[in-house]
Amino acid sequence: MAQSFTPGSVDELVQAVEWAVAGSHPLELIGGGSKRALGRPMQAEMTLDLSAFSGIKEYQPEELQLTAGAATPLAEIEAVLEEKDQMLAFEPADYGALLGTRAGATLGGVLACNLSGPRRIKAGAARDHFLGFHAVSGRAEDFKAGGKVVKNVTGYDLCKLLAGSWGTLAALYEVSVKVLPAPERIRTVLIMGLDDARALTVLGDAMASAHDVSAAAHLPAALAARSAVPYISEAGTAITALRVEGIGPSVEARCTALRAMFAMHGEGEELHSMYSRSFWREIRDGSPFGGDARALWRVSVPPAEGARLIASLREQLVIEAYYDWAGGLVWLALAAGEDAGVEVIQTAAVAHGGHATLLRAPTQIRAAISVFQPQAPAVAALTARLKGSFDPSAVLNPGRMYPGV
């Protein structure tokens, strides 16, 4: 177990990074610690525990903005938002259970890893809701970027750069996010018994309709059977799901329209609020693969490519998969073996216009293979230069994403 610093103030955080820089001591950044098993494993000498930077600093519902310490538990934020009928519209995922930890996700953590749930296709990703931050860079400098308002083009958009940088550029300690009104009503239209290819056509057609679908997923029968939602697990067949949210009369009208649109595939079903919430939480958190130990990939492709990607992979590997983001996000599990099928999967991801990230695998596999899709040489070089511009001594989560980054 590495030793740990827990700075209680920004000055102490700066001092901790100064110490690391002076002695070239790599630091592992943690907030809640729920994502330690994600990414490439690191040989950090010291853990930089940011948990003291917690608590909501400013929440003005009418400004649709919230500012909080980066290590504020997501659960705390969601509870406060719920009281005012608001939400983080990107539906932040919590992979704690998937990765076998009880540690809870933090706001800074989901932003730093840009982890978004099913509503990503309508509302955007975590990065789209990230308005501003304060952080300490690997140069041991306290700096800020962005602001607290949505419309802001003052200077480079470093929020985007920090979102998805996995703590390799700076230690976030305060973040501002956009929040949105929560929908008054949620329903999910279910279509039963489709194979992958036909299901993805349905998802695409639904997204191309004017019915403002806020989530679109497909679960094959074996994975549907693992759901905790009785309608899903007892259906005994594949489930294609379309979520509709908004004000009551609108939700009802759109559900009716969608069911009519896909009437040729059978009568269908509807999930109401509570079951809808449970079902989409399962899709969001990868729960269909929660109970097993297989290697798990998250593959991002153009939505119409999802089923084709899986069909081509099935020719070479024994895999199980489900689709979110209207087919644009494929969750794919297979026996970990020696290398989690990295070569075949990442090659196929690129061939289908996307990229694959290894979400879960034993440490030795994550240490040996490219957890993140390897980049084109020019992009990799630019990535390394950017890392150097924030963290020239490579003390912040070094090697978490790529060798040296």
Place this chain on the structure above:
Amino acid sequence: MPPPNQTTIDHRAEIAADLSALIGDAYVIADSASLKAFESDGLSAYRQMPMLVALPSNTAEVSQVLAYCAKRDVKVVPRGAGTGLSGGALPLADGVTLGLGRFNKILEIDYANRSAVVQPGVANLTISQAMDSAGFYYAPDPSSQIACSIGGNVAENSGGVHSLKYGLTTNNLLGVEMVLMDGEIIRLGGKQFDADGYDLLGLITGSEGMLGVITEVTVRILPKPLTVRALLMGFASNDAAGQCVAGIIAAGIIPAGLELMDKPAIHAVEEFCHAGYPLEAEAILICELDGPEVEVEELVGRVSEIAASCGATSARTSESEAERQRFWLGRKSAFSAAGRIAPDYYVMDGTIPRGRLSEVLNRISELSEEYGLAVANIFHAGDGNLHPLILFDANVPGELERTEEMGGEILKLCVAVGGVLTGEHGVGVEKRDLMGEMFSETDLKQQQRVKCAFDSEQLLNPGKVFPTLHRCAELGRMHVHSGEMPFPDLPRF
């Protein structure tokens, strides 16, 4: 601006000849009559003749031109349609202005993946028109959408009246192809939702042409809403209009657009285009609602109730598409209308927290009196983006300077109430020297290091955004004071 490099200027003829060899004689502009067309962008108060203009037609040519300029240490200023309002495309006396106007094709519309691949010189509105019959559109709609190019939109992260619900350019982009200053061609993103690695696509969006030259853009496209209606509401005070905005948001309604105009703006546009705005009102709000018919109908009712409870003095709901267009006509003609009532006008672009609206408008009227310059306010009220138009006469000695000073005061006010210097127009040269109002030297240096990672010699659009130029080598140095074990008095292990 960085001091012009006299050696470069002395070799102008040779550089022109070399560029002609790369992209063709006809596409290198060197005569001063033709160069004049490029001397400013939409911020015409700033003018500078470029040394040369190059108009490449494909990515390979852009790459060759940039590689050549990098080798010769020649500065480059990228330019889209030249409609920008912050001087982002202001030329340099020793620089090549790189025009992307010949990149004017829509390459692919991929309905199955709800995306379109377009060249950067395509006008924003052209994208939506190309897919209109199929029932799709590209959401960001800056006021200049007839003319502004999508490449320029990426460079500036342009917004528009519908960004409240549908986001800015950055929220509607999937990928780009771009050329770095050394000529290297890179692709970021694609048609998938999330890019891998660092979000370089997000970083270059809004980077004002300083990190690379965009040569291809993939945008997300959306199905058109089934119904669109607008409400036109009059209020007896800015305060009441501001309360109505807060009330709508507090009720959990995110309209497609929510625009406010104050009395001077109302009168200016009414005279210009007879949109039918209530002349007795101190402020009007235009609230646009879109979606399924039943939803729009319900929300029209809810917004009308909120308006009434805030003391609206008039309220009309569009009953036809023609009427909706008429409501918007005044708002969309606001800049032209300002041009009619004053010899010159200066558009500001700050963002403030919505709740500070009436306070900021009141302070702007005070400033208006102090400086003796009339102001008309147009406001993307839904997302707090304020566009005061300062009316002036550039022929009156000192008036432009007074206008700029007053504009600076307004932007400082925006920052002081918790807002920002620019919501959608960019920093450019215009707001460059105000950056210190929002950012510390440390903040700005970190941004400049990002610039260095893309362009280590700072040849691409230098002199914009940052008030002080630093050499990359200087920025790269580390100054770490201590290396002592931190806070030893605290338990930590």
